Amino acid sequence: xxxxxxxxARPNFMKIGPIIHAVQKAKNxxxxxxxxxxxxxxxxxxxxxGDFFDQLEIPAPDTNLxxxxxxxxxxxxxxxxxxxxxxxxxPTDLVLVVGDVTSTMACAxxxxxxxxxxxxxEAGIRSGDWSMPEEINRLITDAITNYFFxxxxxxxxxxxxxGVKDNQIFFVGNTMIDTLLKQRPNFIKPPVWDELNLxxxxxxxxxxxxxxxxxxxxxxxELMQEIIDHSNEIPLVFPVHPRTxxxxxxxxxxxxRLHMIEPLSYLEFNYLVERAKAVxxxxxxITEEASIxxxxxxTLRDNTERPETMxxxxxxxxxxxxxxxxxxxxxxxxxxxxxxxxxxxxDGKCAERxxxxxxxxES
Numbered sequence: 001x002x003x004x005x006x007x008x009a010r011p012n013f014m015k016i017g018p019i020i021h022a023v024q025k026a027k028n029x030x031x032x033x034x035x036x037x038x039x040x041x042x043x044x045x046x047x048x049x050g051d052f053f054d055q056l057e058i059p060a061p062d063t064n065l066x067x068x069x070x071x072x073x074x075x076x077x078x079x080x081x082x083x084x085x086x087x088x089x090x091p092t093d094l095v096l097v098v099g100d101v102t103s104t105m106a107c108a109x110x111x112x113x114x115x116x117x118x119x120x121x122e123a124g125i126r127s128g129d130w131s132m133p134e135e136i137n138r139l140i141t142d143a144i145t146n147y148f149f150x151x152x153x154x155x156x157x158x159x160x161x162x163g164v165k166d167n168q169i170f171f172v173g174n175t176m177i178d179t180l181l182k183q184r185p186n187f188i189k190p191p192v193w194d195e196l197n198l199x200x201x202x203x204x205x206x207x208x209x210x211x212x213x214x215x216x217x218x219x220x221x222e223l224m225q226e227i228i229d230h231s232n233e234i235p236l237v238f239p240v241h242p243r244t245x246x247x248x249x250x251x252x253x254x255x256x257r258l259h260m261i262e263p264l265s266y267l268e269f270n271y272l273v274e275r276a277k278a279v280x281x282x283x284x285x286i287t288e289e290a291s292i293x294x295x296x297x298x299t300l301r302d303n304t305e306r307p308e309t310m311x312x313x314x315x316x317x318x319x320x321x322x323x324x325x326x327x328x329x330x331x332x333x334x335x336x337x338x339x340x341x342x343x344x345x346x347d348g349k350c351a352e353r354x355x356x357x358x359x360x361x362e363s
Contacts, residue, residue: 001093001359002034003034003035003093003358004036004090006097009103013053014179014285015098016098017058019354020058022354022355033358037059037061038083038107039063040106042075055265056183065082075102079103080110084114094362095118095119098122100141102133102137118146120147122149123155124150124156124157124164125138125155128303138305142159148168150169151173151345152308156169173347174288177289188268189268203236204236207286208300209282209283212302213282225322237272239264248260273286282299287299288313291343292346300319303317309343314338
């Protein structure tokens with residue numbers, strides 16, 4: 001069985017790493033399985049250097065389609081054209097896509113039009129917000145997938161409601177957590193730890209990148225001010241995306257406790273998260289990691305596609321109203337924040353379950 005594995009953006013590589021390791025393990029055990037790793041080039045990230053692959057023990061891609069840049073429509077078209085050629089040159093039994101980026105949707109469509117089966121890892125998650133490009137990508141990918149690998153019972157239910165049959169749905173867990181649990185002993189202390197003399201549970205980590213939070217300057221300014229005013233005089237460490245940094249600079253936002261730093265590597269960033277008092281974010285993936293590490297997490301969004309991080313994890317959805325910051329911070333500093341419970345199947349063995357399932361299905 002030959003699998004073509006797709007990755008298009010940095011978070012995808014954390015998700016496919018464990019799957020590749022599981023394929024290699026099965027092959028070493030004598031199973032008839034192999035893979036080809038295709039990087040669509042959707043995102044170019046200078047931190048995706050050799051170090052990134054070495055740190056996470058991910059092999060270099062077999063090919064890079066170099067489809068980055070342009071509008072979403074242009075990007076989709078470039079990926080589809082390049083991936084069609086890739087499949088003609090390198091036939092496969094199955095295309096495996098992860099998550100919800102443009103590459104996920106574009107490669108799923110291309111594969112199905114070439115009559116190649118598609119497996120979707122992280123299928124069935126929904127935010128209900130069609131203004132998010134990721135939600136459209138999820139809906140389209142799940143409409144044309146053959147095998148659905150899910151992270152929660154709620155995702156299973158979402159798929160059933162849309163007409164997917166039970167024998168196509170496989171509740172396996174979360175490959176992002178496979179990576180987190182494997183790499184947790186290897187977290188790297190970033191230089192900023194000593195530079196700022198940070199102490200465990202005495203600082204807050206921030207990440208903001210969604211247009212709803214960073215594009216409207218008056219709202220962003222108010223949001224930042226509320227966080228600064230109600231964070232109990234402890235340092236705020238903010239690895240800033242260059243785009244967000246430019247906006248913040250233009251607004252003149254600065255404070256002695258606000259430390260805007262360069263984006264960090266995966267192992268450095270999670271070193272900070274694990275030891276933080278709390279995380280303030282609008283990212284989905286960080287809510288999963290914070291929940292597993294039992295770190296209080298405040299999400300500045302009106303919806304989430306990962307409700308298990310709220311029901312069983314440490315995540316609370318604050319919405320995008322800056323006035324929601326103060327009561328959340330008061331709850332945090334009074335010691336009343338909820339503790340994480342065990343999230344079913346988020347145990348580090350998700351990728352093994354995926355490969356075991358595929359071998360049975362395709363035997």
